[in-house]
Amino acid sequence: MDGLAQPSRRPVLPTNDTLDAHELVGSIQNDGTASLKPRHDQTTYLPSADTSNSSSSTSLTSDEDIEDYDKIKLDPDTIVDGSSGGPLGDATTDDRSDQDLSLKPSRSGVGHIRKKSDTNTRQLSPDSRRKSIQIRLEKTDRKGHYILTADDPDIRDILRKGMEREEASQDPSKKARSLRDLVFTRQFTTFDRQNPLSAESPFHGFFTLFWLAMVLMFLKVSAYNWREHGSIFGGNEVFKIMFGHDVLILGLTDGVMVSSSVLGFLLQKAIVKNYISWNRSGWIIQNAWQTFFLGFVVWWMFHREWPWTHTIFMVLHTMVFLMKQHSYSFYNGHLSVVYRRRNMLRQKLRALRDMEPIESLPNSPQGISPAVTSAIDQADTHEKKRRPVPLRTSTNLDNETSDVARVALAMESGQPLTLEQMQAFQRIIEEEIAVLDQELKGKAQSDEKSYPNNLTLSNFADWTILPTLVYELEYPRQEQINWWYVLEKSMATFGTLCVMQVISQAYIYPPVAETVRMKEAGMSLEDRAKQMPWIVSDMLFPLLLEQLLSWYVIWECVLNVLAELTCFADRGFYGDWWNSVSWDQYARDWNRPVHNFLLRHVYHSSISAFHLSKGTATFVTFLLSALVHELVMACLFKKVRGYLFTMQLLQMPLVMLSRTKLLKGRNLLGNVVFWIGLFVGPSVLTSFYLLI
Structure with a gap:
């Protein structure tokens, strides 16, 4: 890095400091401080040098390539030494002086700072020197700690990325996850009395106060x-709506809807028996069935002219089972392709073992197939440096470039192989099979639960009632059922429903009935719009209470009952969404099961299957969520208006706004904005659908 030794940029440090070390290692902290210390394995100390006429440069090399500069391949985040700045360039030589400092942030963010003498230095012409970016290394009051700064925005971005990688390496939750990497652990919900943190919370009294207020209001x-x-x-209008029409038909429809989801299980059984290929027609059949499944239920609701109570229950339950079917089928479909690839490689391995080795290959290169030569070369370098492997879901080795594909091509050529070559090929195939075995086992603790042993009717029935929307081969389970806990949560469910019934009858039904009366009286749209502020104000508090109580019934009571009955140990159904400072945080925390489903089967799947960028995948996720919410409103109000759809999509610019200087870091302001939206939004949207 140019300019490190200039007195105007940094004063000369005393020779008894750590900069006298031959090589310094350390890491860049979040506050920009570089913590450095001598490398003790081969540290030597240099005499103090005159820095007035020396030039400094920096080289970014990996640990394994420190002495082999001709093989360096630059990483986009690599700082390169050499000349007077500008864009980063390729290099095949090295230029150092007696005060050279060499820094390379590794993938984990750890930086290596190196100082060498000018021995073995090759002089370069100005045109051949590598590009560099000037930095400043300033001493702090702590020995071995320096502040690393730079005026160039590129170097600041590089350091920022290095620190982010360091944080990600220390926090497993920030690492990129594959299809089966969603973590399920033993945990309780925030408001569960079994959660010790709930009783110890300094705000636990407010939770008690809320329920005391609900009981007094009731x-x-x-x-x-x-x-x-x-x-x-009161007048029992809401009660009559709930139980006065088609209750038996509603129950029968729900039973048929739940039972029909078994078709996804039957499809997976046909796939594992090789009647159907998932990659060719299986996923198409599954998507066609899901479309018919949702369309038929929606048509049936409109055909029966169900009231809003029946509709809201049926449409939400249908969406739950639609997501469950999708997760079950697409995860098992993915494993079915892995399973076919493993079986194919096992056949190749058996064929390899049946081959008779020869003592040596023909001396003439013309007698050796190019396929064999390529595979031999690959096998020779296989242990030295493992190369990246393509996605292990391909069953056509002719269309991929990997170790096992080269081995398969060499075997198919029919050329003779020596014993050493056969052993090398066998090792490559066995390693690939071991990786595939691990993929098929997933999170299962035993092979009895790995794919395809999981494709049983009992496993599917168990998955059907589990309180999660993301399918895994095995989940953390508790040892036994606490029936007193089941009774407690069941009573809380019915008690809260009674409170919601009273609130609906006393505070929500009158303004809703008023909007119906205005429409039946032939009031114009303009006159109805004038009444909207009063309708909104009348429903502000009751709709907020209904929203909170509905969330409590589903995510705290019903899901905990299901979890207890199935011994499901991961009760992380929600986070502290009430502390949200942005809408994306609220979307992640208020409904963890749906968020996990969208993360795996929409966001990550759109990136891996359709090769979308992260930004486009985020938009697709929000778009799908907005369409589903609008579908619910269309079923509820029997008309399509797009108000909720628009409000859902507006969350994206609101999320970007929360990351600007106006709101970033201002948690109190962000939380106030969030609660205002949650407080006003439901009543405004409901008024729009009722009046316009």
Whole structure:
């Protein structure tokens, strides 16, 4: 790096400091401080040198290539030494002086700073010198700690990426995940009394206060309804809507809908028996079935003219089982291709073992097939340096360039092989089979639960009632069922539903009935729009309470009951979404099961299958979520207006706004903006659908 030794940029440090070391190693901290120390394995100390006439440069080399500069291949994030700056260039030579410092941030963000003498230095012409970027290394009050700064934005970006990689290497949750890398662990929900953190929370009293207020409001409204109507539910209009029409048909429809999901299991059985190929027609059949599954249920709801209570239950339950079918089929479909590849390689391995080796290959190069030569060369370098392997879901070795593909081509050529070559080929195939075996085992603790042993009716039935939307071969389980806990959560479910019933009857049904009366009276759109502010204000608090109580019933009560009945140990159904400072944080935390599904089967799948960029994949995920939400509203209000669809897509610019200087780092302001949106949004959207 040019300019390191200039007195104007950095004063000369005392010779008894760590800069006297022959080689320094350390890491760049989040605050920009470089923590350096001598490498003790081969450290030598140099005498103090005159820095007035010396030039400094920097070389970025990996540990294995320190002495072999001609083989360096530059990484996009590599800092290269040599000349007066500009874009990074290729290099095949090295230029150093007696005060040379060499820095290379590794993939994990750890930097190596190296100082060498001018021995064995090759002089380069100005045109052949490598590009460089000037940096500054400033001393701090702590021995061995320096502040590494640069005026060039490229070097700052490189250092930032290095620190991000260092954080990712220390935090497994930030690493890139593959298809089966969603982590399931033993944990409790935040408000569960079994969670010790819940009882120890300094805000636990507010949780108690909330439910005390709900009970008091329930008693007050119930007493008023009893005095005026002789029933705690008042006029019982909502109760009559819920249980006065097609209740039996609703139950039968739900039973048929749940039972029909077994077709996905039957399809996977046909695939594993090689009747159908997942890559060719299996995924098409599955997608066609899912489209018919959703379309038929929606048509049936409109055909039966169900009220909103029936509709909201049926459409949500249908979406749950649609996602469950998709996750089950596409994960097992992926494993089916891996399974076919492993079986194919096992056949190749048996064929290789049946071959008779010869003592030596023909001396004439013309007698050796090019396929054999390529495979032999690959086998010779296989142990020295493992090369990247393509996605292990291909069953056509003719269309890929990998170790096993070269071995297969060499075997098919029919050329004789020596015993050493056969052993090398066998080692390559066995290593590939071992990796595929691990892929087929997934998170299962035993081979009995690995693919295809998991394709049983009992496993599918167990998956059907598990409180998760992401299929895995095995989940963490608890030892036994606590039936008192099941009773507690069941009572909480029905108790909360009663509170929601009272709130709906007392505070939501009257303004809704008023909007219906206005439409039936022939009131114009302009006159109805004038009434919108009053309808919105009337429903602000009751809709917020209904939203909170609905979330509590589903994610705290119902899912915990299902988890307890199935001994499902991972109760991470939500995060602390109430502390959200942006809408993307809220989307991640308020509904973890759906977020995990979208992360695996929409976001990552669109990147791997359709090769979309991360930004495009994010937009596709938001778009699909917005379409599903609008479908729910269309079923609920029997019309398509696109209001919720638009509001959902507006979350993307709001997310970008939260990352600007206006809101970034201002958690209180971000949380206030979030709660205002959550408070006002439902009532405004409902008013739009009711009045316009």
